[in-house]
Amino acid sequence: MNHGEGWSSGGRWGPRGRSQGSWQRPNRPKSESPVMVDRSLDESSGNRGRRGFQGGGGRCRQSWSPRNNSPVQVYVKKSLQVSDVGKAAQQETKCQEDGRGSADEDAAFNCWGDNKDVLQPSALSSSKNINLSGGLSVSRESEDMNGGRMSYDLVNRMGDVSFSRQVSVSSSTSDKKVELSSIEEGDSAHKSGDVGNACNESISKPFDICLEKEGFCLKAGLKELNAEKRRATTKGCTGTVIRPGMILLKNFLSINDQVTIVKKCRELGLGKGGFYQPGYRDGASLHLKMMCLGKNWDPQTSRYGDTRPHDGSIPPNIPFEFNQFVQKAIKDSQSLVASSSNKTKPEDEIPCMSPDICIANFYTSTGKLGLHQDKDESAKSIQKGLPVVSFSIGDSAEFVYSDQRSDDNAEMVVLQSGDVLLFGGKSRKVFHGVRSILKDTAPKVLVQETDLRRPGRLNLTFRQY
Numbered sequence: 198m199n200h201g202e203g204w205s206s207g208g209r210w211g212p213r214g215r216s217q218g219s220w221q222r223p224n225r226p227k228s229e230s231p232v233m234v235d236r237s238l239d240e241s242s243g244n245r246g247r248r249g250f251q252g253g254g255g256r257c258r259q260s261w262s263p264r265n266n267s268p269v270q271v272y273v274k275k276s277l278q279v280s281d282v283g284k285a286a287q288q289e290t291k292c293q294e295d296g297r298g299s300a301d302e303d304a305a306f307n308c309w310g311d312n313k314d315v316l317q318p319s320a321l322s323s324s325k326n327i328n329l330s331g332g333l334s335v336s337r338e339s340e341d342m343n344g345g346r347m348s349y350d351l352v353n354r355m356g357d358v359s360f361s362r363q364v365s366v367s368s369s370t371s372d373k374k375v376e377l378s379s380i381e382e383g384d385s386a387h388k389s390g391d392v393g394n395a396c397n398e399s400i401s402k403p404f405d406i407c408l409e410k411e412g413f414c415l416k417a418g419l420k421e422l423n424a425e426k427r428r429a430t431t432k433g434c435t436g437t438v439i440r441p442g443m444i445l446l447k448n449f450l451s452i453n454d455q456v457t458i459v460k461k462c463r464e465l466g467l468g469k470g471g472f473y474q475p476g477y478r479d480g481a482s483l484h485l486k487m488m489c490l491g492k493n494w495d496p497q498t499s500r501y502g503d504t505r506p507h508d509g510s511i512p513p514n515i516p517f518e519f520n521q522f523v524q525k526a527i528k529d530s531q532s533l534v535a536s537s538s539n540k541t542k543p544e545d546e547i548p549c550m551s552p553d554i555c556i557a558n559f560y561t562s563t564g565k566l567g568l569h570q571d572k573d574e575s576a577k578s579i580q581k582g583l584p585v586v587s588f589s590i591g592d593s594a595e596f597v598y599s600d601q602r603s604d605d606n607a608e609m610v611v612l613q614s615g616d617v618l619l620f621g622g623k624s625r626k627v628f629h630g631v632r633s634i635l636k637d638t639a640p641k642v643l644v645q646e647t648d649l650r651r652p653g654r655l656n657l658t659f660r661q662y
């Protein structure tokens with residue numbers, strides 16, 4: 198991957214970076230046609246679509262129902278630890294130096310503090326659905342009220358499937374017509390891209406993506422949490438072809454899957470090769486914490502290697518279960534492509550891929566990542582269009598993408614907890630980034646079950662070198 202693509206020119210975008218200009222108000226997705234997909238590991242199916250972008254075109258997006266979070270409020274301690282005050286002050290100074298706004302969240306982030314006050318009801322995505330016949334046989338697991346797993350079939354069966362779609366628009370880049378939906382983005386008055394703060398030091402203490410329970414914490418009622426969990430699991434997974442080669446699998450990871458992933462990432466993240474504050478070529482830091490699995494990606498050189506230069510650590514292996522989720526997501530995406538177009542070879546659009554790299558990013562509430570291309574993988578991998586598979590967990594994010602480095606015409610989609618996005622084939626080199634993190638949008642039940650009390654978003658991207 199290459200987080201640096203947009204970065205060097207003009208120093209505006211950090212490789213994972215940031216934008217120079219102000220972000221525009223998020224574009225409203227134009228079309229969607231969601232397809233229900235199987236979320237369980239042992240079965241597959243699904244497809245979906247989303248729009249192509251600007252320039253002539255159409256958007257081809259497919260969507261589904263919004264996630265409905267319950268209005269549970271969870272109070273979590275807001276404080277920086279005393280020992281972190283110095284760091285926070287340093288951070289503030291550095292941030293001021295590079296023109297960033299308030300540094301308190303990053304300071305909290307870097308200094309292990311927690312700045313979450315109240316978890317508000319989520320900003321929800323919504324979309325109008327239209328029915329679409331299709332033939333995916335879908336089943337999935339869900340959790341019962343006690344957290345036990347139960348399997349049941351989802352609606353989509355050959356002949357009696359009900360796929361949702363929306364406004365019809367044709368894409369300039371694809372021969373098929375797709376439907377667009379409106380998704381309400383969270384209220385994200387979003388700031389212009391901040392510039393990476395100049396922190397090229399690495400923190401020696403591993404970063405804990407979760408926080409120990411301490412201080413005052415008013416738990417959401419068990420009943421409400423169970424209700425939220427039930428809603429999440431019965432909503433089903435739907436897929437959208439955003440543009441050729443870019444697939445969004447909404448609600449793909451169940452709450453239980455997300456809990457598993459967070460716990461595993463936390464464990465790995467606290468060990469050798471765990472989460473750290475990456476620097477950047479010129480010393481500008483990325484607004485996130487990073488951990489590499491399988492291979493190390495070095496932001497300084499934009500290269501992959503077997504060890505992490507700053508501490509010599511060897512990246513932990515990619516957990517087996519993670520790989521299973523990835524394989525399932527690829528299969529489901531291929532099914533989606535097959536069912537939503539006449540393409541006989543969906544692998545041309547989303548080729549199969551065996552990840553040997555996973556980059557885990559943790560964004561705090563002020564985290565962001567400028568437009569960049571992932572292009573540090575082998576020439577062969579990129580040329581074949583092997584997809585990057587991206588998991589979103591925790592707070593929602595405004596994910597932007599464009600054919601150009603500039604964010605002026607970038608399209609935006611909100612990625613919520615449990616969503617999986619793939620970009621391969623014709624979209625393998627799409628410019629993309631994270632415009633902002635939508636505060637307090639993580640499922641409450643996830644927060645409670647993982648102690649993911651640090652506000653933010655965990656993102657995992659899987660690639661094959």
Ligand SMILES: O=C(O)CCC(=O)C(=O)O
Pocket residue numbers: 198200556558566571587594596629630631656658
């Ligand atoms: O956080 C995301 O959704 C994107 C991450 C990304 O683009 C990257 O790690 O290269």
Ligand SMILES: [Fe+2]
Pocket residue numbers: 198569570571629
């Ligand atoms: Fe990327």
